[in-house]
Amino acid sequence: MGIRAISVPFLETATSTDHAAEPLSAATILYKSFLSIKSSRKVQQKEFDASTAAAIWVCDCLEKVFVRMFADSDHMTTAAAHPAADQKSGSSHFHLDGYYAPVDGETIPTSNLPVSGSIPECLNGEIVRAAPNPRFNPIADYQWFDGDGMLHGLKIKDGKATYVARFVRTSRLEQEENYGAAKFLKIGDMYGLKGILLGFLYLLRVLLGVLDISNGFGTANTGFVYHHNKLLALYEADKPYAIKVKEDGDLETVGREQCGSQFSDYLTAHPKIDPVTANAWEEGDEVVLISCHAQKTNTKIWREKFPQENHVDLEKPQLYEFRINLKTNEVTQKQLSLLAIECPKINEEYTGRKQQYVYASIYDDKLDKFTGVVKYDLSLQPEINPKDSKVEGNIQRVFYHGDRRWGSEATFVPRTNGKQISEDDGYLICFVHDEKSG
Numbered sequence: 001m002g003i004r005a006i007s008v009p010f011l012e013t014a015t016s017t018d019h020a021a022e023p024l025s026a027a028t029i030l031y032k033s034f035l036s037i038k039s040s041r042k043v044q045q046k047e048f049d050a051s052t053a054a055a056i057w058v059c060d061c062l063e064k065v066f067v068r069m070f071a072d073s074d075h076m077t078t079a080a081a082h083p084a085a086d087q088k089s090g091s092s093h094f095h096l097d098g099y100y101a102p103v104d105g106e107t108i109p110t111s112n113l114p115v116s117g118s119i120p121e122c123l124n125g126e127i128v129r130a131a132p133n134p135r136f137n138p139i140a141d142y143q144w145f146d147g148d149g150m151l152h153g154l155k156i157k158d159g160k161a162t163y164v165a166r167f168v169r170t171s172r173l174e175q176e177e178n179y180g181a182a183k184f185l186k187i188g189d190m191y192g193l194k195g196i197l198l199g200f201l202y203l204l205r206v207l208l209g210v211l212d213i214s215n216g217f218g219t220a221n222t223g224f225v226y227h228h229n230k231l232l233a234l235y236e237a238d239k240p241y242a243i244k245v246k247e248d249g250d251l252e253t254v255g256r257e258q259c260g261s262q263f264s265d266y267l268t269a270h271p272k273i274d275p276v277t278a279n280a281w282e283e284g285d286e287v288v289l290i291s292c293h294a295q296k297t298n299t300k301i302w303r304e305k306f307p308q309e310n311h312v313d314l315e316k317p318q319l320y321e322f323r324i325n326l327k328t329n330e331v332t333q334k335q336l337s338l339l340a341i342e343c344p345k346i347n348e349e350y351t352g353r354k355q356q357y358v359y360a361s362i363y364d365d366k367l368d369k370f371t372g373v374v375k376y377d378l379s380l381q382p383e384i385n386p387k388d389s390k391v392e393g394n395i396q397r398v399f400y401h402g403d404r405r406w407g408s409e410a411t412f413v414p415r416t417n418g419k420q421i422s423e424d425d426g427y428l429i430c431f432v433h434d435e436k437s438g
Contacts, residue, residue, distance in 0.1 A: 046178035055208035107165040126155040136182040143188030149221035155249030168220040169253035222269035234269035274352025316340035343409035372400035404435040
């Protein structure tokens, strides 16, 4: 495992930082391999009293019947009481194999990683990414959003890098570790008659006390927000989990936040707030929103094999401007690019205010992977009929990760905090998997 720092003269940006005074304008792309460092955490199955053990046995018997009923359809996998990573090779499901295969366990803080190139002196801090990573093989089917939350942390200090990977210790994960197998209902299960039966089984487990949902059932696998001096791991259907960043870069789950009386059950996984005024980007009577948008989508295809040559129901996600008129209630939209992209990001100092630059991951909808990063200048007009993703129109620069290198969402980090510098003076950081090297 190593870090590759690449400076190219177009993107400027990286997450908690100390700052040097020198001017810098480059993109730092940090490459890593997840498979070279492993930890020794083992599954410790819990002993249950007689009544609970009987309830577990009944539910497990029903599970086997339901799984066998649909074993030859809908790409269902075989239920197993082993970590998903132990059987990640040869899976029939695209999002459980190859590039998307589960990471094999946690990684303790591993320091002094080899660095290709140099890390800018102004970058000191830790970038943390949340991603789905199933701890156990799914009961039946699987959907990309179903995995348990795993945190990937990269601490940068004095030009040196430390990597760590930890599961978010959710109530859901700890219960399934007690059983040594997946027990909670997944999004990928909820299709057709199979979904009805597995939903019934899930409710039965709750009613019989096999599963406890009183402390939530989320995975904390979607995103982060730093709020009220706390780093919170987020999931759309649950309250957030507080995460402690330790001095050595390690990541520790503090616990599930109760959020006071303002929230009953959940908090969005994609909160946005102006750090200065808390108002939205407004122009006259209109609220302006820059967002990624697809005309159609079909989540069922995320359960199928890729590459797909013909995605009839899935249009490419592209960059759009939306305007919401607060007086007329009219919503208008304007397409800003024909390039397929996902995960648009900005300098977060400009959240809720007019911004000029947007950075996004270039999306290959045939492979379902991110192949590079693009920088938009919103002050320029989009190209009407671009032949490809060349620098034209409002596309200012494009960077591709390289042959069989697939990226994640890129995060912009300003060189210094505040608005004393230009909006795009900083660094982009993302994790990139090199498939050729493993």
